[in-house]
Amino acid sequence: MYDFVDKEVAKLDLPQRRVRHELFGQMKHPEKLEGYPKGVGNGPFKMTVVIRDDKRVVDCRADETLLVALERAGIAAPNRCRSGECGFCHSRLASGNVYIPPNLDKRRGADLKFGYVHPCCSFPCGDVEINVKVK
Numbered sequence: 001m002y003d004f005v006d007k008e009v010a011k012l013d014l015p016q017r018r019v020r021h022e023l024f025g026q027m028k029h030p031e032k033l034e035g036y037p038k039g040v041g042n043g044p045f046k047m048t049v050v051i052r053d054d055k056r057v058v059d060c061r062a063d064e065t066l067l068v069a070l071e072r073a074g075i076a077a078p079n080r081c082r083s084g085e086c087g088f089c090h091s092r093l094a095s096g097n098v099y100i101p102p103n104l105d106k107r108r109g110a111d112l113k114f115g116y117v118h119p120c121c122s123f124p125c126g127d128v129e130i131n132v133k134v135k
């Protein structure tokens, strides 16, 4: 359906940030998506999670988002849409690399400039460290 709708919406010349998509569940097989880096492997990788003064290290896999890995480790990271749209989960990527599917990368300019990612649609490509704001 999106193949059709996206073409029709493009004719309206709307700003891209105004066009939203629903994911309909957890994304699977990021390695099959456009631009996925070669040679990543499936891990497990180490994700160092900094929450205020607390630091934990949890396992994460290349085929799961950072948010899923956080939740699997029992960390209640903020989230709402789980599809990269709302920015509610944004967290600073202190080190490491992640893959973000191009069609889900809805980060604002300030997020890009200061190294923030949306863990709900970011897949680890190795060991990473993120700073998570938990209220």
Ligand code: FES
Residues within 6 Å of the ligand: 078, 079, 080, 081, 082, 083, 084, 085, 086, 087, 088, 089, 090, 118, 119, 120, 121
């Ligand atoms: S939960 Fe909405 S962008 Fe991550």
